[in-house]
Structures are given as C-alpha cells and as structure tokens.
Amino acid sequence: MKYQNTQTFAAEMDEKDPLKKYRKAFHFPTFTNNPVVYFTGNSLGLQPKKVKEYVLQELEDWAKWGVEGHFHAKNPWMPYHELLTENSAAVVGAKPEEVVVTHSLTTNLHLLMVSFYKPTSKRYKILCEKKAFPSDQYALQTQVKFHGYSPDDALLQIEAREGEHIIRMEDVKALIAEHKDEIALVMIGGVNYYTGQLWDMESITKWGHEAGALVGFDLAHAAGNINLKLHEWDVDFAAWCGYKYLNSSPGGVSGLFVNERHLGNKELNRFAGWWGQEKETRFLMEEQFKPIATAEAWQVSNAPILGMAAHRAALEMFAEIGMEALCEKRDALTGYLEFIINDISSRYEDVNFEIITPKEKSERGAQLSILAHGKGKSLFDYITQEGVVADWREPNVIRIAPAPMYNNFDDVYRFGQILEQALTNTTKK
Numbered sequence: 371m372k373y374q375n376t377q378t379f380a381a382e383m384d385e386k387d388p389l390k391k392y393r394k395a396f397h398f399p400t401f402t403n404n405p406v407v408y409f410t411g412n413s414l415g416l417q418p419k420k421v422k423e424y425v426l427q428e429l430e431d432w433a434k435w436g437v438e439g440h441f442h443a444k445n446p447w448m449p450y451h452e453l454l455t456e457n458s459a460a461v462v463g464a465k466p467e468e469v470v471v472t473h474s475l476t477t478n479l480h481l482l483m484v485s486f487y488k489p490t491s492k493r494y495k496i497l498c499e500k501k502a503f504p505s506d507q508y509a510l511q512t513q514v515k516f517h518g519y520s521p522d523d524a525l526l527q528i529e530a531r532e533g534e535h536i537i538r539m540e541d542v543k544a545l546i547a548e549h550k551d552e553i554a555l556v557m558i559g560g561v562n563y564y565t566g567q568l569w570d571m572e573s574i575t576k577w578g579h580e581a582g583a584l585v586g587f588d589l590a591h592a593a594g595n596i597n598l599k600l601h602e603w604d605v606d607f608a609a610w611c612g613y614k615y616l617n618s619s620p621g622g623v624s625g626l627f628v629n630e631r632h633l634g635n636k637e638l639n640r641f642a643g644w645w646g647q648e649k650e651t652r653f654l655m656e657e658q659f660k661p662i663a664t665a666e667a668w669q670v671s672n673a674p675i676l677g678m679a680a681h682r683a684a685l686e687m688f689a690e691i692g693m694e695a696l697c698e699k700r701d702a703l704t705g706y707l708e709f710i711i712n713d714i715s716s717r718y719e720d721v722n723f724e725i726i727t728p729k730e731k732s733e734r735g736a737q738l739s740i741l742a743h744g745k746g747k748s749l750f751d752y753i754t755q756e757g758v759v760a761d762w763r764e765p766n767v768i769r770i771a772p773a774p775m776y777n778n779f780d781d782v783y784r785f786g787q788i789l790e791q792a793l794t795n796t797t798k799k
C-alpha cells in the first residue's frame with residue numbers, strides 16, 4: 371500500500387474501512403482539552419458502550435432475585451461463564467472445551483504452572499524471556515522456588531543479542547536444543563510487552579515438544595491482537611487478560627487454554643476449588659474432588675459476574691468481526707503509523723525515531739515501540755498534553771498501539787501532526 375502523510379489520505383482510508391462503524395461503539399476519554407488520540411489499547415482497552423447494559427442487567431437481577439439469581443436471573447449466574455466460552459475459543463483459536471474464563475491473569479498462570487511445570491531432578495528448568503513482564507518474572511521465580519530450586523539456576527532466560535532489541539527465533543531454537551534434557555517447561559509471552567515482538571509460537575511449541583518439554587504462553591498482549599491458533603499450534607496451555615486488547619474492564623477477568631490432550635488427566639497436580647468440580651456433584655459437597663472434563667476444571671472460585679458481563683459484551687464484538695478482519699485492519703493501521711513516524715524522522719536532522727518493533731507483519735501485532743533518540747521525556751509530556759494517550763518507558767521508549775476495533779487512520783495522522791509540533795516545540799533533554 372502507498373501511504374501518504376495527509377489528512378485527505380487518512381480520511382479516504384477511514385471511509386473505505388469495513389470496520390469503521392465500531393469506533394462509535396466505544397467511549398473515548400475526554401479528560402484533556404483536545405480530542406484524545408487513544409493509543410493504549412495494549413494497556414487498557416476502551417469501554418464498549420454496550421458494557422453498561424450488560425452490567426446493569428446483572429445489577430438489576432441481583433436486586434430482583436438475590437441469591438436466586440444463580441438460577442433465575444435472565445442469564446443465570448451458575449452457568450454464566452459458559453456464555454463466554456465459545457467466543458473466547460474463537461479469539462484464541464481453540465476448541466470450546468479447551469477454554470474457560472475465570473480469575474485474573476497472573477493467578478491463572480500460577481494455577482496452570484501448578485499443573486504443567488512438573489520438574490524432576492534432571493529436568494527442572496523453565497525457558498523464559500530475560501525481560502519478561504514483571505508479574506511473569508515473579509510468578510516464574512516463585513514457582514521454581516516452590517519446588518525447591520533457585521531461580522538463578524532453574525530459569526533459562528533468553529535475551530536479544532548485544533546491540534539488538536529483538537530476540538532471534540534461531541537463538542530460541544538453539545537454546546532449547548542446547549538444554550534439551552533439562553527443560554521441563556517453555557513459558558513465554560506471545561507478544562513481548564516492551565518491544566511488541568510477536569514470537570513464532572507454532573515453531574517454539576514444536577521445538578519445545580521435540581526436547582520433551584511442555585510449552586505455555588502468556589497472551590496478555592496477544593489475545594484480541596493476534597490471530598491465534600492455539601489448538602492447531604499444539605500449545606499445551608495459555609492464559610490472557612481481558613482488559614487489554616479485549617476491552618473488558620480494568621482488572622477484568624482472564625481466559626485460559628488447556629490443550630484437549632491434557633483434559634481429563636487425573637494425574638495432573640492442581641490447586642483445586644469447588645467450581646472445578648463436576649457440575650452434577652458440585653452441590654452435593656462431596657469430599658472427593660472430581661475435576662470437570664474440560665478447561666473448566668481449572669476454575670477455583672465461582673465467577674465474578676459483573677466483570678464477566680463486561681467481558682461478555684466485549685467478546686461479542688470480536689465474534690461479530692472475527693480475528694481475520696481485525697488483523698487485516700491492524701496491519702494497515704500499524705503500517706500507516708510506521709510510515710508516519712519514519713516520514714517525520716527522515717525530515718528532522720537532530721532526531722531519529724528508531725522503531726524497535728519488527729518490521730515484518732508476521733512478527734508484530736498492533737504495537738510499535740519507538741526509541742526516541744535525541745529526545746527525552748519532554749517530547750512525551752508535550753504529546754500527552756496535546757491529547758495523545760501513549761506509554762512512556764525509561765530511558766526513552768514510547769509504546770503506541772492503535773487498536774483496530776476503534777482507532778482509525780485519522781488518529782494516526784493526528785498523532786503525526788502532534789509529534790511534529792512536539793519536535794519544533796521541545797528542546798533536547
């Protein structure tokens with residue numbers, strides 16, 4: 371596609387965008403004096419307008435029915451989570467029985483590692499990212515400690531080569547091969563939160579399995595952003611949060627995936643709770659735990675209905691659009707953002723915006739991470755004041771993620787205009 375840095379071009383692209391009507395289905399923040407350019411859907415997705423109706427329904431039914439709402443609410447709460455299964459499965463490319471929406475993300479990662487990190491005296495290492503999201507680092511460190519190992523020894527951390535930002539898949543393959551008799555688990559973020567790099571999950575799963583390890587992914591930055599095929603790729607397990615690209619409310623519920631091959635395996639370790647118990651006997655309050663034969667077995671607690679209601683509304687929009695169409699627009703929009711940034715960068719001598727996210731579409735999602743060489747926080751503060759909601763990471767990385775469901779080409783164009791103003795209005799720090 372031949373992009374142009376003009377308002378007319380952006381308007382034309384928006385006009386022919388098949389998903390253009392969805393922008394109006396979201397609330398845009400209004401806290402600045404200027405119209406907001408919201409590029410942090412990778413951190414907290416915007417609120418779909420229909421969430422209110424879905425949440426109000428449950429508040430009304432709670433008022434009307436009290437505890438009887440579990441059976442008599444319009445959408446009875448007892449099986450409420452089942453209303454989210456099919457649409458979640460479609461978002462991550464899974465069979466419905468492989469997916470459940472429950473708890474929050476880090477909690478789910480722990481519960482899944484209880485089942486799928488099964489260290490033995492020889493094979494006890496976890497291959498993971500060096501600069502993983504902090505919550506994942508703490509989860510991994512405490513999991514290996516829980517089994518009596520030291521993180522320094524048991525965590526095999528892969529990192530980018532000296533002077534590079536992106537981790538090479540050939541290095542992942544080599545590291546797995548090198549430690550093939552020691553690795554119990556490969557556990558990586560599907561899209562790196564910092565660089566926006568999309569990992570080749572299918573190949574990593576294959577390499578992990580060839581080495582005799584299990585393979586799991588944290589899909590916090592991938593769910594709703596990448597056209598995932600967890601079942602086809604033969605991934606063992608995964609978890610994601612609902613509040614980033616999936617637009618399902620702050621701190622909202624998480625989804626998890628367990629490959630069907632592991633379902634019904636009675637040998638797996640579990641930290642179990644009553645909602646994982648077979649539905650027929652759950653209320654007999656029996657002593658013996660009998661796990662449900664689907665991913666629902668990993669549910670510990672009964673479902674937080676209000677958060678589930680928000681997620682249900684948001685997931686319906688993904689079901690309506692489909693990941694394929696969404697990813698098509700994502701690539702066009704992020705490609706436009708890349709073009710605009712490079713265009714501006716090429717016209718200013720004292721500034722160089724280096725996009726550290728891979729250039730290949732197959733190696734990234736919506737997010738671009740920009741190293742602002744020659745510019746400091748004052749640049750970021752300026753664009754923030756002008757209405758751009760983006761994310762700053764020290765020392766000088768700006769993370770921006772146009773979300774294809776509600777962002778448009780005009781957002782990207784306006785972002786470019788504000789960035790140019792910032793260049794002429796801020797001094798080097």
Ligand SMILES: *Cc1c(COP(=O)(O)O)cnc(C)c1O
Binds near residue numbers: 475476505559588
């Ligand atoms: C956002 C994010 C989390 C957050 O975990 P919560 O348990 O939902 O607070 C964890 N891991 C990664 C990789 C994330 O991007």
